[in-house]
Amino acid sequence: MSDENTQPTDDGVEVSPDSSFENVDLDDVVLDDEDDDQGLFDDLLSGEPIFENKEVLRPSYTPHELPHRKDQINNMATILVAALRGETPSNILIYGKTGTGKTASAKFVSKELESTSQKYDVPCNVEYINCEVTDTQYRVLAQLANKFIESNREFVTGRIEELSALREEATADPAALADTEFDSTAEISARIEEREADREEMESVPMTGWPTDRVYSTFFDAVDYEERVVVIMLDEIDKLVEKSGDDTLYNLSRMNSELDNSRVSIIGISNDLKFTDFLDPRVKSSLGEEEIVFPPYDANQLRDILQHRADVAFKADALSDDVIPLCAAFAAQEHGDARRALDLLRTAGELAERDQSEGVTETHVRKAQEKIELDRVVEVVRTLPTQSKLVLFSIISLEKNGVHNINTGEVYNIYKRLCEEIDADVLTQRRVTDLISELDMLGIVNAVVVSKGRYGRTKEISLSVPIDETEAVLMSDSRLGDIENVQPFVQARFDN
Secondary structure, X not given: OOOOOOXXXXXXXXXXHHHHOOOOOHHHHOOOOOOOOOOHHHHHHOOOOOEOOHHHHOOOOOOOOOOOOHHHHHHHHHHHHHHHHOOOOOOEEEEEOOOOOHHHHHHHHHHHHXXXXXXXXXXXXXXXXXXXXXXXHHHHHHHHHHHHHHHHHHHHHHHHHHHHHHHHHHHHOHHHHOOOOOOOHHHHHHHHHXXXXXXXXXXXXXXXXXXXXXXXXXXXXXXXXOOEEEEEEEEOHHHHHHHHOOHHHHHHHOXXXXXXXXXXXXXXXXXXXXXXXXXXXHXXXXXXXXXXXXXXXXXXXXXXXXXXXXXXXXXXXXXXOOHHHHHHHHHHHOOOOHHHHHHHHHHHHHHHHHOOOOOEOHHHHHHHHHHHHHHHHHHHHHXXXXXXXXXXXXXXXXXXXOXXXXXXXXXXXXXXXXXXXXXXXXXXXXXXXXXXXHHHHOOOEEEXXXXXXXXXXXXXXXXXXXXHHHHHHHHXXXXXXXXXXXXXXXXXXXXX
């Protein structure tokens, strides 16, 4: 039974007002400083913004002008102009290292192609697919089919509306049919019914579940529904070939011999200059009709690119004079990667805004370089397989206990204990050696083979990444379980 002087709280607990608010001045409960109403984000917004348009510095942005890529752009345009004449353009393979402007240039030319096709009323479509994400034949064909099915539905709906308007006009005035293909309103009605039936049959392709040949057939019919030239841009095309073989490219490259209304051209973009070595000779010959190579940017070219973007991305006088040259120099060391240069400049700007600085300085660029490098390490470590994480944690444990020239045997001893601790399969020492080599290739460790004379050869291993941050990423993986229990074991090995 509740006492009449008690009151329930929101969670059902009864409290006495006398005990709860005894000696409390209600005036103190109310915020008496009306001017002190700054919230969490108010402080962050109080500084002057440095950016005018940050999106300009992102890889997804396609600029209106691409410095130092005029030759490659003109080459692409010369090939693709055939589409504006209703002809089939040659297939194009574009090569170049990451950040050399391949995708940006291809998207720029594609946008110009589509806008010009509308200007001259020539039906031309460009469809872009990133094969690093859409990496199987089924997904590629399904995504393409659904894009054209959606386009066809819009086309049919628009045509039905036009025909309905014409029928209504002809009903009132038969003379309205004089310059049309129809002799009566009945013919118009029949055509409307045909279009409606077509629209009903346009079934979207599910992302799983259909036989691949059905998906291809649906895509084929969708492309050929109306007259047009189609350019299919396959970015990271080597990832598609690596994952699914060359069946997709074979099917796409032989389509034109079977199409009645449309024509298809393929633009393949790749970082790997040798990926065509693994293609069927028939696919290779048809796909590589034209090849365009994008060379890396040098430091001066990167400076021009950054300046071109910075003029739009930042407020006036937001950058100190040494910011763009330093970003360009750092990126030039990374094989002329413009994408990295833009990431560096954007991150430096973000760090300056967080510091509420008046502008971006050399210090912000150097901090951004460290942050980007650390972010790369974190992402690589986070996505490692469990066995590789166990090997890496073994190396970290040894380094934290003062061992600097770590050998494979020591790593393997700690690794076995880790596997026992989390109930994981124990690999052979040879396989663990291979995993160490893979970590070396990723730049996470440095493994050097040294000779021990009559005792044979071994690898001396050291970490190439920040130890505390790397350990934190490993410990955040729930699959590794309570791995901290191994630390006393490791410590004991060196205390004895």
